[in-house]
Amino acid sequence: MDVWSLEKCGFDAGEAVGDGNRFLCANGYMGLRGAPEEAGRDLYAAVTLAGVYDRNGQAWREPVNAPNALYLRLFFNGKALALGETRPIKHRQRLDYRCGLFSRDTLFDPVRVESERFVSMAEHSLLADRYRMQVIQDGEITLQAGISTDLWDINGPHFKGFDFRPGPALQVRAVTCEKGIEVAAAQCLRTDFETLERLEQRPEGLFRMLTCPVKKGQILTVEVFAAVCTSQEGKDPAETARQSCLRARERGFEECLKAHRDAWEDIWACSEVTLEGNGEAARDLHASQYHLNCIAPRHAQDLSIPARGLSGQTYKGAIFWDAEIFCLPMFVFTQPEIARSLLRYRIETLPGALKKAREYGYRGAFYAWESQEGGQEGCTDFNVVDVFTHRPVRTYFRDRQIHISADVVYALWQYSVWTGDRTLLEEGGARVILECARFYLSRANAHLDRTEVDYADVIGPDEYHERVCNNAFTNRMILYCIESALSLREVFGDKKAWFSSLLKEMDYERELPLLEELCGRLRGPKTREGVIEQFDGYFALEDCSLDAVRARLRDDREYWGGDHGVAGTTQIIKQADVLALMALLPEAFEDEEVEKNWQYYEPRTEHGSSLSACMYALTACRLGLLDEAWRLFRRTAGIDVTGGGKQWAGEIYIGGTHPASNGGAWMIAALGFAGLRMSNGRPEIHPRLPDQLTRLTFPVIAGGKKWTVDITRDGGSILPS
Numbered sequence: 001m002d003v004w005s006l007e008k009c010g011f012d013a014g015e016a017v018g019d020g021n022r023f024l025c026a027n028g029y030m031g032l033r034g035a036p037e038e039a040g041r042d043l044y045a046a047v048t049l050a051g052v053y054d055r056n057g058q059a060w061r062e063p064v065n066a067p068n069a070l071y072l073r074l075f076f077n078g079k080a081l082a083l084g085e086t087r088p089i090k091h092r093q094r095l096d097y098r099c100g101l102f103s104r105d106t107l108f109d110p111v112r113v114e115s116e117r118f119v120s121m122a123e124h125s126l127l128a129d130r131y132r133m134q135v136i137q138d139g140e141i142t143l144q145a146g147i148s149t150d151l152w153d154i155n156g157p158h159f160k161g162f163d164f165r166p167g168p169a170l171q172v173r174a175v176t177c178e179k180g181i182e183v184a185a186a187q188c189l190r191t192d193f194e195t196l197e198r199l200e201q202r203p204e205g206l207f208r209m210l211t212c213p214v215k216k217g218q219i220l221t222v223e224v225f226a227a228v229c230t231s232q233e234g235k236d237p238a239e240t241a242r243q244s245c246l247r248a249r250e251r252g253f254e255e256c257l258k259a260h261r262d263a264w265e266d267i268w269a270c271s272e273v274t275l276e277g278n279g280e281a282a283r284d285l286h287a288s289q290y291h292l293n294c295i296a297p298r299h300a301q302d303l304s305i306p307a308r309g310l311s312g313q314t315y316k317g318a319i320f321w322d323a324e325i326f327c328l329p330m331f332v333f334t335q336p337e338i339a340r341s342l343l344r345y346r347i348e349t350l351p352g353a354l355k356k357a358r359e360y361g362y363r364g365a366f367y368a369w370e371s372q373e374g375g376q377e378g379c380t381d382f383n384v385v386d387v388f389t390h391r392p393v394r395t396y397f398r399d400r401q402i403h404i405s406a407d408v409v410y411a412l413w414q415y416s417v418w419t420g421d422r423t424l425l426e427e428g429g430a431r432v433i434l435e436c437a438r439f440y441l442s443r444a445n446a447h448l449d450r451t452e453v454d455y456a457d458v459i460g461p462d463e464y465h466e467r468v469c470n471n472a473f474t475n476r477m478i479l480y481c482i483e484s485a486l487s488l489r490e491v492f493g494d495k496k497a498w499f500s501s502l503l504k505e506m507d508y509e510r511e512l513p514l515l516e517e518l519c520g521r522l523r524g525p526k527t528r529e530g531v532i533e534q535f536d537g538y539f540a541l542e543d544c545s546l547d548a549v550r551a552r553l554r555d556d557r558e559y560w561g562g563d564h565g566v567a568g569t570t571q572i573i574k575q576a577d578v579l580a581l582m583a584l585l586p587e588a589f590e591d592e593e594v595e596k597n598w599q600y601y602e603p604r605t606e607h608g609s610s611l612s613a614c615m616y617a618l619t620a621c622r623l624g625l626l627d628e629a630w631r632l633f634r635r636t637a638g639i640d641v642t643g644g645g646k647q648w649a650g651e652i653y654i655g656g657t658h659p660a661s662n663g664g665a666w667m668i669a670a671l672g673f674a675g676l677r678m679s680n681g682r683p684e685i686h687p688r689l690p691d692q693l694t695r696l697t698f699p700v701i702a703g704g705k706k707w708t709v710d711i712t713r714d715g716g717s718i719l720p721s
């Protein structure tokens with residue numbers, strides 16, 4: 001089987017939302033959904049921009065979709081030949097993961113359309129398409145080629161209007177409603193046929209209408225070059241976009257494609273994990289790595305990865321803990337400069353976290369649960385809409401999911417341990433850690449009659465149980481944060497002056513002893529026969545099966561959490577919580593304890609979040625439960641091939657690609673099956689290959705050097721490359 005591509009035959013408009021995700025092309029700057037060239041909002045076409053947000057009225061802020069400058073629509077003798085409107089005789093579409101190339105082969109009566117397109121990995125503002133029409137009968141072809149403004153928006157429109165400019169390159173300029181960010185798109189063509197050309201400006205875009213008589217058997221080709229720029233990167237984005245697509249036209253499609261392919265080759269050279277023994281699993285892992293690599297910020301140094309990547313506006317294009325805990329490890333070990341960008345995003349957005357803490361009456365840094373530009377909180381108090389009453393449901397993710405700040409600290413610290421690079425700590429990371437620790441000091445619940453300090457009224461990773469007390473994950477991660485803050489003294493022992501002046505500047509002298517005190521007083525986990533209680537009172541909840549809880553649902557889209565959710569009064573949890581802790585801090589727990597907790601929590605976990613299966617899989621590897629690990633690996637790696645994962649939280653659409661699962665798939669292969677870990681600054685492996693695999697190989701950057709890991713059924717090696 002071809003382990004490097006995804007192919008689909010036939011076209012079903014009912015599957016357009018999912019196909020747009022599965023066939024995504026992206027380059028970290030923008031994502032082009034896998035819809036056909038002729039698609040508008042009906043088929044969920046969108047070009048989603050990274051880091052450009054807008055709010056229209058009272059609706060949620062979300063990322064902005066740029067005008068679609070790869071738009072093409074075909075007519076034969078005046079009749080449209082368009083997927084979604086015209087039934088094709090045959091249709092096949094394919095995504096080549098090796099080089100992010102989307103292709104289609106559609107046989108309409110009487111024209112066959114074959115095209116290839118990409119979002120350039122070599123030049124971030126560029127997109128290109130080569131569109132071939134083979135005519136089966138004499139007649140007249142009209143091609144509508146231009147920039148479409150008919151895009152799928154969840155909470156749009158996001159532009160005040162459109163300014164259309166004709167010329168050798170068509171241009172559409174628009175300014176966002178909230179912040180006046182200018183977004184410009186340009187398009188130019190290269191055709192191998194003579195046409196009559198007329199310009200059409202319509203509410204849904206600016207187009208060239210190219211008409212030409214055709215003979216049976218004739219083949220016509222048009223190359224389309226498009227560019228998108230915004231005022232966030234420089235002045236006069238319209239002119240920059242215009243020049244960029246005209247330059248690309250001079251080079252031609254083949255040359256642009258070559259540069260794009262070369263860039264992808266470099267990405268795979270440092271990140272490809274090869275699995276042998278199971279073709280489907282190998283393909284799924286390539287899919288995962290493709291999806292994560294194609295949305296990684298490469299054009300900027302302080303952008304991060306949204307929870308649904310660049311596949312649309314779901315989850316408000318926001319950055320969750322997914323980025324640090326699930327996406328980061330693959331980049332740390334393969335492309336550390338991208339890992340730095342994800343972490344720099346948190347350093348740069350510290351002011352947003354300080355502001356959020358202040359708003360809630362705390363000190364220090366309380367990071368946004370759903371972070372947008374500048375660290376602005378995108379999460380609202382009502383994040384789900386009830387399917388029965390159609391009313392917003394009060395959710396507490398924004399205000400009580402306080403583990404987010406500790407997750408940021410965990411990532412910063414792990415990065416410096418794994419890479420040995422302390423510069424990020426010096427360049428703002430240490431300040432982030434200290435501000436997060438300060439937040440937890442001020443958020444702690446101390447009691448006059450007890451020594452122990454609680455964290456009450458929180459939400460752990462399992463979001464079905466809100467407003468709980470002493471969530472084991474949260475408390476332990478807070479401890480990690482506090483210990484990291486205290487360890488900074490040793491880490492910067494040789495730079496005492498620098499560190500002392502930072503403490504002074506932050507007016508931190510009083511806090512250090514308090515942090516030490518908190519370490520000693522923080523409530524540890526309660527256990528029952530070796531099983532950690534997820535939060536105070538969890539064991540007293542109804543202990544029933546997942547199926548029993550599922551049977552209580554009255555609607556497929558019903559939200560399981562919130563005030564009336566079916567899971568809230570039971571021990572059924574949404575996602576790895578205690579087990580996530582054990583996967584993140586493996587040395588803190590003995591095997592026996594881990595096994596007991598795995599056995600207890602796995603059957604009680606819905607895996608209702610795409611963040612869940614990989615945490616369990618990592619632990620299953622540790623315990624040698626390799627069949628379980630394999631099952632969870634397949635679920636994790638296959639998510640953006642099958643289009644799995646939950647699509648709805650109540651009435652809110654939450655589908656898209658799943659960067660956290662994509663990163664999770666790499667973690668299972670590298671950290672789980674290969675058992676990669678750092679020991680005294682050197683990488684080592686502890687292989688645990690499931691029976692389904694015969695070989696696993698991948699490159700790693702660790703301790704400043706390049707290594708190759710190679711594992712077979714007879715053992716494994718990690719050697720300098």
Ligand code: IFM
Nearest residue numbers: 307320321322461609611
């Ligand atoms: O961050 C996750 C969260 O843990 C569960 N709900 C979805 C979020 C985004 O993936």
